[in-house]
Amino acid sequence: MADYAEDERAVPLDGLSVEARIHDVMMELTAAEKRAARGLLGSYPTLGFAPVAEFAAVSGISSATVLRFVARLGYRSYPDFQRALREELDERSKSPLQRAEAAPPRADGDLHYLDRYMARMAANLSATAARIPISEFEALAARLAEGRGGCHLIGGRFTDAVAAYMEAHLRLVRPGVRRLDGRTATRADQLIDVRAGDIAVIFDVRRYDPQLLETARSLAGRRAFTVLVTDEWISPVSRHAKIVLPCLTETGSTWDANSALFTLVEAIIARTTELAWPAASRRIGSLEKG
Template sequence: MAIREQVHAALGSLPGAEKKVAHAFLANYPSIGLSTIAALAGLAGTSSPTVLRFVARLGYLSYPDFQRELRADVQTQLMSPLERGRQTESARTDNPALKASFASVAENLDATLKAISESEYDAACEMLGDTRAGCFLLGGRFTDAIAGYMAAHLRIIRPNVHHFSDQTSTWQDQLLDIRPGDVVVIFDIRRYQSDLIRLGELLVERKARILLITDPWLSPIARSARVVLPCVVDAGRTWDSSVTLLALAEALIDRVSSDQWQSARARMQTLEDIHWNQTRR
């Protein structure tokens, strides 16, 4: 797991002082982690020994080891598809084996299952099932298709579901319909989109609850999110894989369908009746 992912996974088990270090690190990632022990301790309001205990709890023998891994994380996070393609060029064949490709996807699914805590998953399902609140979804250049797919299913299960549409310039118009307490699901993976990050800030101003579905390095939107679900997307090839994002979306859809079954069944029956009446005409 990337270091940010490790810290998120460890949050629930950290002692109070070390939890302060974790929060300071996550809120000021990655710059504070690349600074001195004293700087991180000062920002967290703790001591240098507390920072060292925090680093050791993550499995690092020393603070330099921790920083070395952090630099590698940042470098990997910032790599473009072109750079990843060049990195794997020597291993590329004219006809990549389908079995190898599927094996990589299976590894990502398994790693994602380990990265997402049950408590965070439960919290996400609770947010999505809160029918008193509106539910809005959107994603980035490649992930918005998954947001739309998820919205299409949730719209059948529960009321007041919306998919942010059109160009970035219209998003602010659509913000007018978001009330305090509404849920906004955002898909954002590397290389993170500045317009989505800005939208996250505006959503916080409107007191919306953000459910972020991201990668192990965590989109900057994580600072504003109520719940963060990290998915492993690096498949060791030119393009990141979105399979884990889709699998998680379907798991959330299925859980909300189950939790809201009585009302969902009534909505689904109504939809079937509408479809049947149209086909008879």
């Protein structure tokens, strides 16, 4: 069981959201507990606010299994679990203005703002590396390196720049790479060309884009291999993703930071290029010759 703070908050000290904790422990759950996890993820977070008996009935398990599942996530009781869900929803929906108002005042004697900010980014990078399963990172890089099928990338208001950055590099390494248009109508036209087995990488951080959730649902319907790059609170797109790569973005100030997303993308690009080097080197060489 995880440690708890002295004020007995519902959220364990590791700071993970309920959804993030589910993804972290999924492989350790029993078959019945996995049904509880999938039931909750399929109707997240609504089912978590239902009484235990209703949660159990919807998931096709016993009430005792629901309570065991909650305990496996690190919560001491069902009310603690529900309280954590409410806190998570509040955190997910905070605007930049609300984050600024909630930021603690800087104590005298602290480091210069730039030093403190860079230290926070370094900590976010380390924590992101610890959160991401190596097996999932390697699986994505290997799949990209195969070069088969299409690779479709898309982000939201601030993360589309990360998608564009990944697209610009992957185009040099493998064929079939394209970024889906931000306009809904044009994106719908593009989705027609998505084939079963194509890779789709979606970038989505709080406050999550409902249009990206719809796009993820459409991609799942077309049997694309969907990958989600998200923040520590985990976008709802995760329910349609085969691989979820959470990055720490919280800065303790007005704006979240996408530094960890960019660094993760650079690591994916570097590893993919390494794995695909025989074909990638020929492709890069041809482009350089003009």
